[in-house]
Amino acid sequence: MTNPLRIAIAGLGTVGVGVIRILVSHQQMIAARAGRPVEIVAVSASNRGRQRGVDISGYDWVDNALDFAARDDIDIIVELIGGSDGVAHALARQSLGRGKPFVTANKALIAHHGMELARIAEEQNIGLRFEAAVAGGIPIIKSLGEGLTANRLTRLYGILNGTTNYILTQMEATARDYGEILEETKLLGYLEADPSLDLDGIDAGHKLAILSMVAFGVNINFDAIYMEGIRRIKLVDIDYARELGYRIKLLGLASLSAAGLEQRVHPCLVPDSAPIAHVDDGVNAVVVDGDAVGRTFYEGRGAGEGPTASAVVADIIDIARGHHGPAFFVPAQGMQKVNLISISDRVGPYYIRLHVEEQPGVIADIAAALRDKDVSLHVMLQKGSEQDGSVYVVMVTHDTREQKLMDAMDQINALSSVIDKPLAIRIENL
Amino acid sequence: MTNPLRIAIAGLGTVGVGVIRILVSHQQMIAARAGRPVEIVAVSASNRGRQRGVDISGYDWVDNALDFAARDDIDIIVELIGGSDGVAHALARQSLGRGKPFVTANKALIAHHGMELARIAEEQNIGLRFEAAVAGGIPIIKSLGEGLTANRLTRLYGILNGTTNYILTQMEATARDYGEILEETKLLGYLEADPSLDLDGIDAGHKLAILSMVAFGVNINFDAIYMEGIRRIKLVDIDYARELGYRIKLLGLASLSAAGLEQRVHPCLVPDSAPIAHVDDGVNAVVVDGDAVGRTFYEGRGAGEGPTASAVVADIIDIARGHHGPAFFVPAQGMQKVNLISISDRVGPYYIRLHVEEQPGVIADIAAALRDKDVSLHVMLQKGSEQDGSVYVVMVTHDTREQKLMDAMDQINALSSVIDKPLAIRIENL
Numbered sequence: 001m002t003n004p005l006r007i008a009i010a011g012l013g014t015v016g017v018g019v020i021r022i023l024v025s026h027q028q029m030i031a032a033r034a035g036r037p038v039e040i041v042a043v044s045a046s047n048r049g050r051q052r053g054v055d056i057s058g059y060d061w062v063d064n065a066l067d068f069a070a071r072d073d074i075d076i077i078v079e080l081i082g083g084s085d086g087v088a089h090a091l092a093r094q095s096l097g098r099g100k101p102f103v104t105a106n107k108a109l110i111a112h113h114g115m116e117l118a119r120i121a122e123e124q125n126i127g128l129r130f131e132a133a134v135a136g137g138i139p140i141i142k143s144l145g146e147g148l149t150a151n152r153l154t155r156l157y158g159i160l161n162g163t164t165n166y167i168l169t170q171m172e173a174t175a176r177d178y179g180e181i182l183e184e185t186k187l188l189g190y191l192e193a194d195p196s197l198d199l200d201g202i203d204a205g206h207k208l209a210i211l212s213m214v215a216f217g218v219n220i221n222f223d224a225i226y227m228e229g230i231r232r233i234k235l236v237d238i239d240y241a242r243e244l245g246y247r248i249k250l251l252g253l254a255s256l257s258a259a260g261l262e263q264r265v266h267p268c269l270v271p272d273s274a275p276i277a278h279v280d281d282g283v284n285a286v287v288v289d290g291d292a293v294g295r296t297f298y299e300g301r302g303a304g305e306g307p308t309a310s311a312v313v314a315d316i317i318d319i320a321r322g323h324h325g326p327a328f329f330v331p332a333q334g335m336q337k338v339n340l341i342s343i344s345d346r347v348g349p350y351y352i353r354l355h356v357e358e359q360p361g362v363i364a365d366i367a368a369a370l371r372d373k374d375v376s377l378h379v380m381l382q383k384g385s386e387q388d389g390s391v392y393v394v395m396v397t398h399d400t401r402e403q404k405l406m407d408a409m410d411q412i413n414a415l416s417s418v419i420d421k422p423l424a425i426r427i428e429n430l
Numbered sequence: 431m432t433n434p435l436r437i438a439i440a441g442l443g444t445v446g447v448g449v450i451r452i453l454v455s456h457q458q459m460i461a462a463r464a465g466r467p468v469e470i471v472a473v474s475a476s477n478r479g480r481q482r483g484v485d486i487s488g489y490d491w492v493d494n495a496l497d498f499a500a501r502d503d504i505d506i507i508v509e510l511i512g513g514s515d516g517v518a519h520a521l522a523r524q525s526l527g528r529g530k531p532f533v534t535a536n537k538a539l540i541a542h543h544g545m546e547l548a549r550i551a552e553e554q555n556i557g558l559r560f561e562a563a564v565a566g567g568i569p570i571i572k573s574l575g576e577g578l579t580a581n582r583l584t585r586l587y588g589i590l591n592g593t594t595n596y597i598l599t600q601m602e603a604t605a606r607d608y609g610e611i612l613e614e615t616k617l618l619g620y621l622e623a624d625p626s627l628d629l630d631g632i633d634a635g636h637k638l639a640i641l642s643m644v645a646f647g648v649n650i651n652f653d654a655i656y657m658e659g660i661r662r663i664k665l666v667d668i669d670y671a672r673e674l675g676y677r678i679k680l681l682g683l684a685s686l687s688a689a690g691l692e693q694r695v696h697p698c699l700v701p702d703s704a705p706i707a708h709v710d711d712g713v714n715a716v717v718v719d720g721d722a723v724g725r726t727f728y729e730g731r732g733a734g735e736g737p738t739a740s741a742v743v744a745d746i747i748d749i750a751r752g753h754h755g756p757a758f759f760v761p762a763q764g765m766q767k768v769n770l771i772s773i774s775d776r777v778g779p780y781y782i783r784l785h786v787e788e789q790p791g792v793i794a795d796i797a798a799a800l801r802d803k804d805v806s807l808h809v810m811l812q813k814g815s816e817q818d819g820s821v822y823v824v825m826v827t828h829d830t831r832e833q834k835l836m837d838a839m840d841q842i843n844a845l846s847s848v849i850d851k852p853l854a855i856r857i858e859n860l
Contacts (some may be wrong), residue, residue, distance in 0.1 A: 022580050022722055032647070032760045033579050131577070137723045139577020146576075147561070147569020149463050150452050150743030217462070275705065275729070292452055292740040293567045293730060299705070300726035310722040313580030324750050330462045 004037040005320045006073060010065035010091055011080030012045035014050055015105055015132070018309025019078065021056045023316075030313070036318035043076055053137035069094035076319055078312060095347045096120040101324065103315040105132035105308055105418070108197075111206035111222045114213060115335065118327035127324040129315035134207040135160060135284040137300030137307030139314065144214045144288065145329035151290030153215040155255040156274035157430070158209040158286035159279050159336060160265075163190045163198040164230045164250045168267075169280040173245070177235045190282070200229035201250060201265040208252035208265055213328050215288070216256045219335040220263070226343040228266040232423050237353055240381060240394045241269050241425075242352070247277040248425065260339030262346075269351050269427040276430060287430070342405040349378065349427040352395040354412065355420040358385050362417045363393070369415075373408035375400045390419055394426065434467040436503060440521055441510030442475035442482055442494035445535055445562070448510065448739025450484045453746075460743070471504055499524035506531045506749055508742060514538035524812040526550040526558060531754065532747040535562035535738055538627075541636035541652045544643060545765065548757035557754040559745035564637040565590060565714040567730030567737030569744065574644045574718065575759035581720030585685040587860070588716035589638040589709050590695075592732035593620045593628040594660050594680045598668070598697075599710040602677070607665045620712070628814035630659035631680060631695040631777050638682035638695055645718070646686045649765040650693070656773040658696035662853050667783055670811060670824045671699050671855075674781070677707040678855065686834045690769030692776075699781050699857040706860060717860070774833040779808065779857040782825040784842065785850040788815050792847045793823070799845070803838035805830045820849055826857070 007023075009016050023030065023038055032036040042060040044067075062068065065087060068077050077095040077186055081088045088109050095102045097120055104110065110117070110130045121128035131141045135158070144153065159165050161287065163185060170181045182199075185191055197203040205227040209220045230250050241248050246269035254263045270277045279285040284302030289295050301307040327334060356362050363382075372378065379396040386392070397405065405424060412422050439446050453460065453468055459466045461467040473492035474497075492498065495517060498507050506523040509532065511518045518539050525532045527550055534540065539562045540547070551558035561571045567587070574583065578730075589595050593615060612629075615621055627633040635657040639650045671678050676699035684693045700707045705727055709715040714732030719725050731737040756762060786792050789823050793812075800807065809826040816822070827835065839852050 018722070026580070026582060029582065030580070032764060035755065126463050137726055139573050142572060142577045143569050145814060146748060147572045147744055148740065150456070150460070150740045152456065152459060275708070278705070290740065292448070292736040292743075294736060296567055296728075296730035298726075298728055301724045306722040310578065310580045310720065313722075314577055317579050318576060321753075321755050323751075323753055325465065334462060 002036045004039040005034065005303050005316070006039050006041040006075045007078055008042040008044070008068040008071070008074045008076070008097070009040060009078045009080065010044045010068065011082070012043060012056070013080065014305045015308045015312065016045070016056050016080045017052050018305035019080070020310050022205070022313045024054070028315060034317045035343050036320055037318060038316060042068060042071070044068070056386060065091050066094060069098050070098060074100065076103060076316060078316065079104040079106060082106055082108070084112040088373055089113055092117050093120065096124060096126065099124045099126055101127040103129045103312055103319070105312055106138070107203065107206035107210060109132040111209040114210065114327065115219055115332055118332040121327055122332055125324065127319045128327040129318065130210065131315050132308045132311035133284060134210050135300065135302050136311045137302060138284060138298045140211065140286050140298055141214055142258045143298060144211065148288060148290050148293055148296070148331065151292045153288060153290050155289040156211055156215055156286060157253040159249055159276060159284050160204040160252045160302070161198055161201070161250060162282035162284060163192070164204070165279070165283070165373070166190060166281050168230060168233065168248055169249065171235055172227050172238045172242070175235065178231070178233060179272070186412065199231055201227040204250060204252045204265045207307070208254055208263055211252070212254045212261070212263055214337070215254070216261065217328060217330045217335055218256065218261060219337045224340050226264040226266070230267055233267055236392050237423065237425065240353065241351065243381070243430065244269070244379065244396060245272050246270060246427070247272055249276065251428065253428070256338070260341045262341040264343055267425050269425055270430055274430045275318070321428070322355060344406065346402040346426065348397055350397045350405050351425040351427055352397065352409070353423045354393040354418060356391060356393060357417045357419060358389055358391045359417055362415070366393070366412050369411040370408050372411070373404040375405055375408050432466045435464065435505050435746070436468040436469050436471040437506045437508055437746060438472040438474070438498040438501070438504045439470060439508045439510065440474045440498065441512070442473060442486070443510065444735045445738045445742065446475070446510045447482050447484050448539070448735035449510070449742050450486070452739050452743045454484070460747060464747045466750055468746060468750060472498060472501070473696055474498070483622060493792045495521050496524060499528050499530060504530065506533060506746060508746065509534040509536060510535060510742070512536055512538070514542040517825050519543055521546050523550065526554060526556065529554045529556055531557040531559070531749045533559045533742055533749070535560070535566070535742055537563040537633065537636035537640060541639040544640065545649055545759065545762055548762040551757055551763055555748045555754065558757040559748065560640065560737045562741035564640050565716060565730065565732050566733060566741045568714060568716060568728045569741070570641065570716050570728055571717060572645055573728060574641065578718060578723060578726070579759065583718060583720050584687065585719040586641055586645055587683040589679055590634040590682045590715050590732070591628055591631070591680060592712035592714060593622070594634070595709070596620060596711050598660060598680065599662065601665055602668045602672070605665065608661070608663060631657040634680060634682045634695045638684055638693055641682070641716070642684045642691070642693055643765070645684070646691065647758060647760045647765055648686065648691060649767045650710050651767065653769050656694040656696065660697055663697055666822055667853065667855065671781065671784065673811070674699070674809065674826060675702050676700060676857065677702055679706065680860065683858070686768070690771045692771040695856050696775055699855055700860055704860045734741055774836065775830055776832040776856065779829055780827045781834050781855040781857055782827065782839070783853045784823045784848060786821060786822045787847045787849060789847055790820055792845070794846070796823070796842050796844050799841040800838050802841070803834040804836055805813050805838050
């Protein structure tokens with residue numbers, strides 16, 4: 001047996017504790033699989049005294065994780081602190097800059113600084129790995145970058161945020177509205193410290209950016225990704241979608257064609273017949289289209305101690321095995337920026353939900369606004385009135401260019417009989 | 431750019447042609463991903479003159495593929511001949527023995543001789559890769575051996591043979607019986623040259639053996655795997671299963687516990703609510719349970735030119751990237767034989783279909799036979815009679831040990847009023 005691989009862990013939250021649990025409980029199994037023992041040498045976290053349910057007394061405690069980078073007795077640094085900047089970013093730079101492989105579960109870090117870090121790792125010819133950053137339970141980075149590497153990948157989409165998928169699933173399962181389920185989700189501790197990351201689609205956007213870089217080998221500008229969350233989805237939308245043969249899912253979608261790169265995160269109506277429509281609660285799923293392989297589908301738990309720690313330890317073992325190619329599977333200097341397709345150029349059908357006063361001429365005004373923008377209707381549903389005399393009107397359009405639809409929506413929103421801001425949800429007939 | 435990786439291809443059937451197509455059409459992309467150009471140097475097949483739809487005039491033609499092993503201008507040998515023995519086996523031994531990495535899509539070869547070949551590859555410290563041998567469109571070997579390597583894997587199961595899944599799906603979709611669909615499947619060219627490989631579950635058995643070796647790190651005796659095919663499934667079974675809330679799928683199932691290793695291939699009734707119940711036609715799917723990751727699910731096309739060639743080329747690129755760990759991801763010498771659990775020790779519910787003469791006392795006799803063996807019934811269905819006065823009786827048992835069920839079935843089969851041999855199908859409430 002060769003020398004042990006000595007690791008340092010920065011961040012001892014749920015995932016850090018999970019990594020320690022796996023490395024300790026599966027020590028022998030991992031040594032056999034990695035070809036050498038994997039040993040934890042040092043740990044760092046913000047609070048030394050906190051009860052964590054694992055014994056860390058055998059590891060060197062370090063107050064400042066940045067000290068790891070300079071130590072000769074550490075072979076790999078594992079970063080589980082989180083955040084796109086601050087300590088995580090500094091630690092990544094210093095670790096890689098000093099020739100130490102770097103393993104992270106930090107999607108914000110890779111989405112924002114992945115290219116910079118990949119270049120440093122390649123200069124040093126060492127590993128930068130982040131399987132745990134996207135859908136921990138699914139080895140999707142490895143599948144894209146290695147398993148499907150013979151393919152020109154053309155499109156991928158998936159449920160990338162377990163929290164919002166949990167909220168949408170619970171709304172449907174319990175017939176309760178968004179606000180109520182959101183409160184429950186907070187109490188369960190499922191939300192990120194900054195809830196906007198989950199609820200506004202930013203977390204899913206981070207993951208989509210990473211998947212796009214790996215799948216397409218292109219340089220991503222994170223800020224250019226269209227991101228829209230689930231805050232405006234009401235129970236009435238879930239019910240109407242169901243009636244129309246759809247379910248509502250927050251998807252991240254990316255495709256690369258001659259026209260350019262499309263990247264967007266938003267709620268979608270997906271047909272009930274699509275496998276992804278039945279991925280519920282905290283489960284993640286990714287669908288990938290390749291030119292040789294056709295369509296492939298991957299599903300697993302997206303977050304939590306076990307799945308995320310599983311991915312972190314897989315990356316550690318990969319490095320122990322000597323796998324240290326480029327972070328995005330092609331040299332970073334070859335990753336070009338490509339033309340971005342604007343969301344306003346999306347063409348497809350839309351679900352529209354209007355909340356209006358029940359009075360003569362309302363529908364005529366709405367229909368006129370749609371007609372003026374060349375938006376043609378496929379379905380219109382209106383059922384009874386609310387107690388206050390208002391009504392919900394739901395429409396499904398034929399294929400239309402998004403800009404036209406949004407112009408029509410603005411015109412509709414200006415009508416005096418329209419109560420709430422109208423909501424449009426993109427229909428993706430996957 | 432470093433020196434090209436020079437490959438030789440033995441076997442130019444559908445998959446061989448697919449590999450050439452990918453390597454030629456994606457030359458630049460593959461060079462970027464592999465870190466070096468990949469060049470085809472030589473090819474070999476049984477018929478030089480055959481029209482294949484790809485230009486092979488630029489490659490050295492070799493009549494005897496075994497000559498590849500001795501050539502200094504070949505870095506990797508790709509075997510796409512097939513068959514567990516003969517040329518394929520000899521080529522594998524010689525290629526590996528002379529220190530040349532070996533990539534194959536040959537499931538029979540790996541199921542029967544994987545351990546022997548893995549030992550040779552490890553002695554030489556070179557790659558032996560067979561991602562294409564199991565579910566070409568799904569990078570399942572890599573997912574098990576690398577992506578999920580931090581987990582103690584406890585169970586896996588899947589639809590591993592596309593042809594039988596196609597037959598079962600078509601029987602249900604078109605309400606036609608087995609024989610008719612089988613003829614159609616033959617005409618479509620979907621059957622292996624030896625149809626028994628598909629229809630009797632042997633092909634699925636080969637794939638299950640390989641998955642077990644990779645997932646559990648154990649040494650498999652292929653001949654000890656229980657394999658039962660789909661030849662006895664009738665349309666009436668598919669219809670009754672549907673009525674009971676199930677669909678019929680040919681599954682390969684393997685699990686490893688303190689009690690030992692369970693490995694079996696047979697038709698199953700799976701609940702309509704299970705995702706695998708909706709994997710139709712030529713698609714493959716694999717479900718894997720790991721102790722950290724929980725349940726993960728993988729789906730993709732199982733066979734055909736594109737998916738299989740995609741997996742072969744992924745293995746070639748992996749080798750070009752310098753990944754050459756043990757074939758089964760742990761040293762072959764550490765892979766032990768484990769206690770095998772006999773199929774007669776399976777405990778679970780069963781679907782039983784009887785075809786009997788409609789006369790007084792038949793059901794009483796059958797019920798008595800089941801009672802004598804402690805098999806208790808959960809459901810019994812009998813609906814009208816066939817034109818000849820016979821009737822189909824369908825029963826669902828409570829959990830029972832297989833040996834008892836089979837003893838009861840023998841006793842029932844001996845009754846004079848029983849027309850066809852009764853059929854029992856295992857119910858797997860996945």
